[in-house]
Amino acid sequence: MTTQNPQLDVVVVGGGPVGAYAALHLAKKGLAVRVFEEHPQIGLPSHCAGHISIRSLKKMGLYPLPNGIVENNFSVANFYSPQGTKFTLKLSCPVTTALSRARFDQFLAEQAKAAGAEFALDSRVESLLMQKGAVQGVRVKTGENNPVQVNSKIVLDAEGVSSRLVRQTGLPTLNPAGLVYAVEAEMENVQNLDLNAVEVYFGKAYAPGFYGWVIPRLDGSAKVGLATNRGDPREHLKRLMTKHPVASTQLGKAKITTMGYHAITLAGPIPQAYTDGFLAVGDCASQVKPTTGGGVIFGLTAAKEAAEVASQAIAQGDVSAQVLWAYQKRCDELFNFDIRVMLRLRRFLDSLSDERLDEMLRVCRKLGVDAALSDVTEIDFQGKMLLNVVTKPAMLAALGYFGLLYLTANP
Numbered sequence: 001m002t003t004q005n006p007q008l009d010v011v012v013v014g015g016g017p018v019g020a021y022a023a024l025h026l027a028k029k030g031l032a033v034r035v036f037e038e039h040p041q042i043g044l045p046s047h048c049a050g051h052i053s054i055r056s057l058k059k060m061g062l063y064p065l066p067n068g069i070v071e072n073n074f075s076v077a078n079f080y081s082p083q084g085t086k087f088t089l090k091l092s093c094p095v096t097t098a099l100s101r102a103r104f105d106q107f108l109a110e111q112a113k114a115a116g117a118e119f120a121l122d123s124r125v126e127s128l129l130m131q132k133g134a135v136q137g138v139r140v141k142t143g144e145n146n147p148v149q150v151n152s153k154i155v156l157d158a159e160g161v162s163s164r165l166v167r168q169t170g171l172p173t174l175n176p177a178g179l180v181y182a183v184e185a186e187m188e189n190v191q192n193l194d195l196n197a198v199e200v201y202f203g204k205a206y207a208p209g210f211y212g213w214v215i216p217r218l219d220g221s222a223k224v225g226l227a228t229n230r231g232d233p234r235e236h237l238k239r240l241m242t243k244h245p246v247a248s249t250q251l252g253k254a255k256i257t258t259m260g261y262h263a264i265t266l267a268g269p270i271p272q273a274y275t276d277g278f279l280a281v282g283d284c285a286s287q288v289k290p291t292t293g294g295g296v297i298f299g300l301t302a303a304k305e306a307a308e309v310a311s312q313a314i315a316q317g318d319v320s321a322q323v324l325w326a327y328q329k330r331c332d333e334l335f336n337f338d339i340r341v342m343l344r345l346r347r348f349l350d351s352l353s354d355e356r357l358d359e360m361l362r363v364c365r366k367l368g369v370d371a372a373l374s375d376v377t378e379i380d381f382q383g384k385m386l387l388n389v390v391t392k393p394a395m396l397a398a399l400g401y402f403g404l405l406y407l408t409a410n411p
């Protein structure tokens, strides 16, 4: 087997948003970076709704985005129980945006290339090169060519949820019990939708273990999806479209133009995402919000931290786990509090029967939770967001009520 480029500083595995963003920050620091992406084109196939917080994108300097990436902005979210009870959160300005994920990923990759990162497409990393437990590069197969060995000082793994390389290092992998299985469809001819609003359908009758969603565009099309931890998500989606008292009026006559399947990891980050010469970032490290399944912002945030720590380690000539541990420390500081809160919220939602869920939405409406949350702009770091609103009387009353619901659902 031949060996290529012994002088590379970092190999990035995966040209998704996290890999491309890490490559951008590594290249900006003057490091020699090559990204291997198994598909022939960046961003395709797309498996994501691209529903992202505007505030978080702004904080990263990624908003506003160039034309053609943003499909719609939202200031309203409608939540439905299986019985059709609606709870509306109306915010004072657009807080979320729907991106074309393919174009967003391509934009990040172009930025990384402009900063000096190389991209090798149609190139699948088959395994890690390891010596005495330390990662020293990758074995990669491009097209029909024979696999080659590529050495690098650090391998940054951004393979996404189907990661295999983390397992090869012996690090703990993401918890399969926390996976939900999603179907994401492009639909035309959706009806009765507020184009400023995302629609969210809860309940075991339609989406056990997660929820269904509709993210409308301005042209009458929408991204529609559903994830579940039980059964075939396609069957659940069909049922939602035809039987749900509200969704059926919106999607009953819709035409599905494309459909894809992918897993979402909800169990919270793996406890250790680094070892000698290796960093795991994004979905492969399960850096995803357990409440909504959103992983883009946490993944990009971690990617920037990983690039910082990797460049410091390379500069001091020590890429051992003792040095790369700084990445873990930083991620723990950034995410752990919010992840713990979100894991509890997920457990709480999962514990509710459909009747209790319906009651909860009614009570939230009565208590004025919508008004109490109307000035919220932080939707990613949900623990900190809750700390900010918890002293409002409506929220105190609601949290007391949720506590009671939780205790009675889990005696």
Ligand SMILES: Cc1cc2nc3c(=O)[nH]c(=O)nc-3n(C[C@H](O)[C@H](O)[C@H](O)COP(=O)(O)OP(=O)(O)OC[C@H]3O[C@@H](n4cnc5c(N)ncnc54)[C@H](O)[C@@H]3O)c2cc1C
Pocket (backbone or CB within 6 Å): 013, 014, 015, 016, 017, 018, 019, 036, 037, 038, 039, 043, 047, 048, 049, 050, 051, 052, 123, 124, 125, 126, 158, 159, 160, 161, 182, 183, 184, 225, 261, 262, 263, 264, 281, 282, 283, 284, 288, 293, 294, 295, 296, 297, 299
């Ligand atoms: C249906 C669905 C809807 C979602 N909606 C949202 C949303 O609205 N908002 C949000 O924030 N998050 C959402 N997510 C989650 C989001 O998609 C992920 O958190 C995000 O894509 C993670 O980025 P990543 O770069 O870590 O992984 P990925 O986007 O999965 O990218 C990994 C890349 O690595 C490549 N790759 C994998 N293995 C190899 C290999 N061995 N060699 C070379 N290349 C490899 C893959 O081809 C891929 O391009 C959704 C997920 C799903 C399934």
